[in-house]
Amino acid sequence: MSTSRILISAVLLLSSVAVATAFDITKLLDKYPEYTQFNNLLTKTKIADEINSRKTITVLAINNNHIGEIAGKSEDVQKRILSSHVVLDYYDTQKLKQLKTDTKTQLTTLFQASGTAGDQQGFLNVINQKDGIVVFGSAAKDAPVDAKMESSILSQPFNISVLSISKPIVAPGIENLKPVSSSSAPKAAPAPSKTTPAASPEKEKAASAPTPADAPATKAPAPAPKADAPAADQSPPSSAAGKQMVSGVSVGLIVAFASFLAAH
Template sequence: MDRSITPLLCIFLLLSASSAAAFNITKILSQYPDYSNFNDLLSKTGLASDINTKATITVLAIPNGAIGDLTSKSENVAKRILTTHVVLDYFDSKKLEQMKDKTTKLTTMFQQSGNAVQDQGFLNVTAKDNTFVFGSAVKGAQLNSRLEKSVMSQPYNISILGISQPIVTPGLDAPLAPTSAPAPKANTPKSSPPTAESPDVEAKAPSPSKQAASPEAASPSTNADSPTADSPPSDAQAPSPSSVGKLNFSFGLFVVLASIIIA
């Protein structure tokens, strides 16, 4: 009898241990009316079933008053956002207190989905103003979702922490804005070479020199014409030697005749 009872006890203990480790997030949250909208979203998107398959989990629950427009989003978008509120590790208030002197990076279910880019699947948590703040690990994201209380915990399987507002992860509700800085840098070298046009300017420069040569070619003709125009007057003013001789002869003849008459 003792030998038959021993295996049954082992099986019972194993079943008890497995049942203790298992949990149902929907049933747990149904005990907290302040998180009823959050609980409904987990069921509607099918995320509750995924959470129940995990052995260790931390859920960052959003109260009804802070759920905002999350309830009006499509199921796919809402599920992506909610998966960033499920951490793949156990964190309760005591464990957070041990990390208050540093910023800790947490891995979420969205990272496990394989769709995360640029640290979308991670959260940062750090101590601030006597509490802890959560935020996306994406560069530039704000850490403004405050820890309000520990809703429940079952060490070291599940912990539910109440936070002040949804964690905003850039790119989950809409695609991440592409980095456009490299495009202008690639175009700038194409517009930079104005030096290629400089040879054209230099090639056109010799054309004025040809125009300047034309007056120099015309200048000899003007110099050659000027002496021919002035030479006739100079020849007319200077009397020839024959005419001078005739005048002297006539004057001498006149003097001789005059002297004869007077005598």
């Protein structure tokens, strides 16, 4: 098989794998009418596009009965809150039940990846309690960890898992964040002045002092002859000979590589 055919086959294989692992969160949630409002908010804020661009993701969904706390907020705040319900890793019920009991495990969310989160607002804490209940909450200081996992809506190991939780997770201060703008970026410090400093009066006097005309010139001593100078036939090989050797090696490598391609 030629080299070009091998490359084409590899590209086709990678393309088929990418298609097989792709998912659309909007179409997946369309099958569950009790999450219509949550699904609509994902589309409205374009969080759905960011979810679909990922290969491994976990979505903490809220049903229509509990979405009201988010629905009345501005679109910018909705986007922050919803992005903190998207975990950048795969967690299904089985994996959550395997976590160490009564111990906080920190999860990274899509909100953390946005670059606007602060004070641990972009992280979640999850606790696998001894009573078998799994709870989620913001990792921000003094935030409650009381959003219970109710059920698994769907899972496609190990690409996407959608879990239902009992209430929205709203990190403290997430509604008061200001969007980052280029005008608020710190300005560069001005370049230092290149003005030459004025000479001191002492240096000016020294420069203008007359040099004695009859001062005898000092001659440098003649260099002593070097002993044991190397003979002419002991000099290193010329650069032309070195280039000839490198050229020979390069030609040999090219011929060998051409022979390999012809054989395959």
